[in-house]
Amino acid sequence: MAKAHLLLLPLLICSVYGVSLEEKKGPLDNRVLDVPEATPVPYAIFQFISAADGVSAYRVSGETEGKIRISRDGWLYLEESLEWSPGKTHTLTIEALSADDEPIDGPYSVILHVTDVNNNPPVFTQSQYSGSIREHSPAGVPFLQVSAIDKDDANTPNAVLSYSIESQFPNPTGQLFFSINPNNGEISTTEEGAAFLRARNVLGLTYSRGETRGSAEVLKKKFDEFCTPKNELPIENNPFFTCVQRAETRRFNAVEDPDYTLIVRVEDLGGGAPNSLSSTAYINIAITPNLWVNPGQIRIKENLVHEYPKIITSVRSNDPNARYRLVQKEREIPFPFTINVDGEIFVTEALDREQKDMYILVVLAEDKDGVELESPMEIQVKVEDENDNAPVCVHAESVFEVQENEKVGSQIGDLLVHDADEEKTVNSLLHYKLLSQSPTNPADGMFHIDGTRGKIQVAKHNFRRKDVPEYQLKIGVTNGGFSTECSVIIRIIDINNEIPIFEKNDYGIYSVPELAEVGTTLLNIKATDADDPGTGSSKVEYHITSGDPDKLFSIEVDDATGEGRVYIAQPLDYEVQSTYQLQIDARNPEPLIEGVQYNESSSAVVVIQLVDVDEPPVFSVDILNVNVPENVTVGTVLLTAEAKDPEEKKIKFRLEDDEHGWLEVDPDSGELKTKAEMDREVVEQLKVRIIAYETEDQKQEVEKEVSIQLLDVNDNFPKLQKTQGFMCVKQLTPLVLTAVDGDAEPNGEPFTFSLNMVRKSPNWEITPVDGTSAKLILKKRPTTDQTYNIPINIKDNAGMGVTHKFEVRVCNCTELGYCYMEPGTHAWMMGVSGTVGILGGVLGFILLLLIIVIYRIKKNDKKKDKNMADGETTVML
Numbered sequence: 043m044a045k046a047h048l049l050l051l052p053l054l055i056c057s058v059y060g061v062s063l064e065e066k067k068g069p070l071d072n073r074v075l076d077v078p079e080a081t082p083v084p085y086a087i088f089q090f091i092s093a094a095d096g097v098s099a100y101r102v103s104g105e106t107e108g109k110i111r112i113s114r115d116g117w118l119y120l121e122e123s124l125e126w127s128p129g130k131t132h133t134l135t136i137e138a139l140s141a142d143d144e145p146i147d148g149p150y151s152v153i154l155h156v157t158d159v160n161n162n163p164p165v166f167t168q169s170q171y172s173g174s175i176r177e178h179s180p181a182g183v184p185f186l187q188v189s190a191i192d193k194d195d196a197n198t199p200n201a202v203l204s205y206s207i208e209s210q211f212p213n214p215t216g217q218l219f220f221s222i223n224p225n226n227g228e229i230s231t232t233e234e235g236a237a238f239l240r241a242r243n244v245l246g247l248t249y250s251r252g253e254t255r256g257s258a259e260v261l262k263k264k265f266d267e268f269c270t271p272k273n274e275l276p277i278e279n280n281p282f283f284t285c286v287q288r289a290e291t292r293r294f295n296a297v298e299d300p301d302y303t304l305i306v307r308v309e310d311l312g313g314g315a316p317n318s319l320s321s322t323a324y325i326n327i328a329i330t331p332n333l334w335v336n337p338g339q340i341r342i343k344e345n346l347v348h349e350y351p352k353i354i355t356s357v358r359s360n361d362p363n364a365r366y367r368l369v370q371k372e373r374e375i376p377f378p379f380t381i382n383v384d385g386e387i388f389v390t391e392a393l394d395r396e397q398k399d400m401y402i403l404v405v406l407a408e409d410k411d412g413v414e415l416e417s418p419m420e421i422q423v424k425v426e427d428e429n430d431n432a433p434v435c436v437h438a439e440s441v442f443e444v445q446e447n448e449k450v451g452s453q454i455g456d457l458l459v460h461d462a463d464e465e466k467t468v469n470s471l472l473h474y475k476l477l478s479q480s481p482t483n484p485a486d487g488m489f490h491i492d493g494t495r496g497k498i499q500v501a502k503h504n505f506r507r508k509d510v511p512e513y514q515l516k517i518g519v520t521n522g523g524f525s526t527e528c529s530v531i532i533r534i535i536d537i538n539n540e541i542p543i544f545e546k547n548d549y550g551i552y553s554v555p556e557l558a559e560v561g562t563t564l565l566n567i568k569a570t571d572a573d574d575p576g577t578g579s580s581k582v583e584y585h586i587t588s589g590d591p592d593k594l595f596s597i598e599v600d601d602a603t604g605e606g607r608v609y610i611a612q613p614l615d616y617e618v619q620s621t622y623q624l625q626i627d628a629r630n631p632e633p634l635i636e637g638v639q640y641n642e643s644s645s646a647v648v649v650i651q652l653v654d655v656d657e658p659p660v661f662s663v664d665i666l667n668v669n670v671p672e673n674v675t676v677g678t679v680l681l682t683a684e685a686k687d688p689e690e691k692k693i694k695f696r697l698e699d700d701e702h703g704w705l706e707v708d709p710d711s712g713e714l715k716t717k718a719e720m721d722r723e724v725v726e727q728l729k730v731r732i733i734a735y736e737t738e739d740q741k742q743e744v745e746k747e748v749s750i751q752l753l754d755v756n757d758n759f760p761k762l763q764k765t766q767g768f769m770c771v772k773q774l775t776p777l778v779l780t781a782v783d784g785d786a787e788p789n790g791e792p793f794t795f796s797l798n799m800v801r802k803s804p805n806w807e808i809t810p811v812d813g814t815s816a817k818l819i820l821k822k823r824p825t826t827d828q829t830y831n832i833p834i835n836i837k838d839n840a841g842m843g844v845t846h847k848f849e850v851r852v853c854n855c856t857e858l859g860y861c862y863m864e865p866g867t868h869a870w871m872m873g874v875s876g877t878v879g880i881l882g883g884v885l886g887f888i889l890l891l892l893i894i895v896i897y898r899i900k901k902n903d904k905k906k907d908k909n910m911a912d913g914e915t916t917v918m919l
Contacts, residue, residue: 158195204313432524536574
């Protein structure tokens with residue numbers, strides 16, 4: 043046995059594969075161990091070391107399957123490799139034995155998890171696949187899918203598969219025409235394949251509605267139609283026919299007659315790993331004809347004289363039994379197109395390009411149930427133009443102007459003419475010609491028009507407005523098939539050869555109070571121009587060219603009279619400047635002709651003198667706002683009001699609207715101070731007025747509102763709204779306590795409620811409800827009516843707070859839910875038993891009094907009888 047043990051140990055050490063032996067050792071206890079499948083044997087799993095004394099050997103039992111052993115020194119090992127399957131485990135029991143083979147430590151449970159290794163290559167579900175795709179099919183649309191399975195653990199990378207195309211036969215361009223999705227094995231065409239792939243049509247046969255492709259009967263009919271002359275040989279024995287039949291039958295069998303063959307590889311470990319396993323499969327692909335081909339744009343001449351309906355194109359579905367339907371994309375009426383059962387498209391009437399120059403037809407191929415057999419096809423129908431429209435003058439009369447001294451070649455304007463025919467074609471190409479000019483003096487041909495652009499230019503000079511104020515032209519316009527005449531009026535405008543002249547060049551002195559309102563008229567001025575009235579040459583504009591750098595004055599022109607109104611444009615200030623000497627120039631908007639210049643006749647001066655007015659003081663700032671904390675020290679200066687008098691008079695200050703008496707203003711310096719403590723909880727914002735006033739003469743004054751925002755200081759603590767409450771013994775409904783705090787955020791709510799007791803109360807608890815409330819809960823029901831004073835501490839959000847006493851009366855309640863005696867009754871008031879005792883005493887006293895009265899009445903009656911007998915009368919009460 044010892045010899046076997048010594049021989050086994052080197053094998054165990056070798057099977058560790060370089061893993062440190064220390065990593066595979068540990069105390070004998072319950073364990074879960076991972077063991078790879080398909081390991082070389084013997085394979086060391088783990089060495090167990092018992093802590094018990096006298097251990098001589100170890101024993102393993104359980105699901106060993108005869109493959110799992112343990113050595114005398116505790117090495118658990120494999121004699122045969124294990125196989126993985128989903129959820130495969132081996133549950134073992136291990137014990138430490140004495141020299142007598144008696145258990146002295148254990149048993150312990152050891153579970154072996156068999157882990158998967160990548161020892162199964164992926165396998166395609168088919169060794170060969172076949173499929174077909176129509177020519178002209180869009181790239182990227184799957185038409186075939188391959189799949190493979192891997193027996194390794196699906197939850198590990200061992201079973202993560204990746205697909206790829208290894209080869210393509212043939213490969214005429216050196217680029218793959220097909221691609222495969224590496225994750226799911228879907229095969230589609232590449233962009234190159236979509237453009238290159240074409241079906242073979244060696245025989246050139248086409249099939250009509252109801253004909254089955256490759257059918258012997260259909261082929262016999264076509265053979266009779268195309269093969270002449272006829273002979274007496276039966277068609278089944280004709281070798282040419284049988285060749286055609288075999289070729290047409292095999293044509294679409296991808297296995298027998300593929301157009302392309304792909305070798306596809308599938309790899310595990312996600313593909314690309316150096317130790318991945320793989321397999322391949324063949325894919326045969328046939329390219330089938332795609333008869334559903336867009337014929338492209340159709341062009342039709344407008345106004346085409348023809349017998350209608352006229353065929354313009356045709357379409358053919360890949361299903362010979364397809365039914366065709368035609369709709370218009372724009373949904374416009376009319377729609378002059380139809381389609382017949384054979385896919386032939388007709389136009390039903392002549393078209394007008396000016397009405398609509400493009401139609402988009404949508405062709406649908408459907409089965410008898412209206413299910414689409416092909417994707418909808420859009421066909422453009424372009425209506426070609428013909429010269430069927432005459433040119434049209436945009437204006438009944440086109441009016442232009444030209445100056446008297448305009449140079450030869452100067453452009454006067456462009457004649458606007460429209461042609462409804464298609465733009466940028468010969469049908470809308472216009473030609474212009476000057477037909478006549480009226481009058482013809484000083485000469486005929488004073489104007490020229492560009493033959494292709496319609497640009498009118500000066501051909502001769504020496505226009506004289508006095509002689510001819512305007513010319514009428516007739517211009518012929520033709521487009522090669524139609525012509526029209528346009529009327530043009532050219533007005534001769536006066537040249538600016540006169541300058542404006544002021545009626546007087548010195549308007550003297552004008553006085554105005556400095557406080558005159560903006561817009562006040564100071565004076566009116568006028569200059570005249572001898573040029574033609576109503577033109578830019580005679581129009582006069584006025585400009586203040588000097589004496590007013592701050593633009594305090596402005597001039598408004600009356601177009602009807604030509605006068606200029608000089609007015610105040612901005613507020614005036616005598617203390618800034620008292621006199622303004624303005625120079626005013628008169629100008630035309632049109633430039634003067636060469637050789638003529640403006641002179642002193644076109645300029646005038648006026649002096650504006652300001653009259654000083656006693657003005658009120660002026661504050662240095664428009665807005666006086668200040669923010670101060672509410673606990674600011676009494677006597678603090680909040681702000682200083684600054685004001686001055688324009689006439690440099692002495693001013694003082696006073697304060698008004700201080701309703702709370704918290705503020706005061708220094709009459710000389712304008713300092714606004716606090717004279718009492720302020721409280722934000724009384725008012726958050728103060729608005730007072732500071733008056734600045736003159737101390738002499740008219741004593742004018744001005745006021746300024748001051749806004750003082752009081753900032754909150756944490757000077758309030760939360761207070762309970764109520765300090766008493768009661769609970770009914772039967773229900774013990776919690777009391778809701780609510781607190782208030784005069785401070786704002788962040789010194790106000792939320793509040794923190796707590797019980798301020800020396801020891802934690804087992805009977806009372808307080809829990810929050812919201813930021814201002816809490817519930818007081820009585821946990822245990824008392825045996826008698828009692829009154830409790832509960833110390834409750836309430837703190838605000840800033841942590842400021844005090845402890846409040848809250849009185850709780852716990853009592854038996856009436857049916858209405860109220861105590862017989864509410865909290866707060868006085869000590870001298872008695873309870874029920876005392877009250878009953880007093881009532882009993884009172885009743886006893888009254889009873890005794892009645893007995894005494896009755897007794898006295900009876901005694902008096904006896905005396906009365908005796909007295910009456912004696913003749914005496916006694917009056918008794």
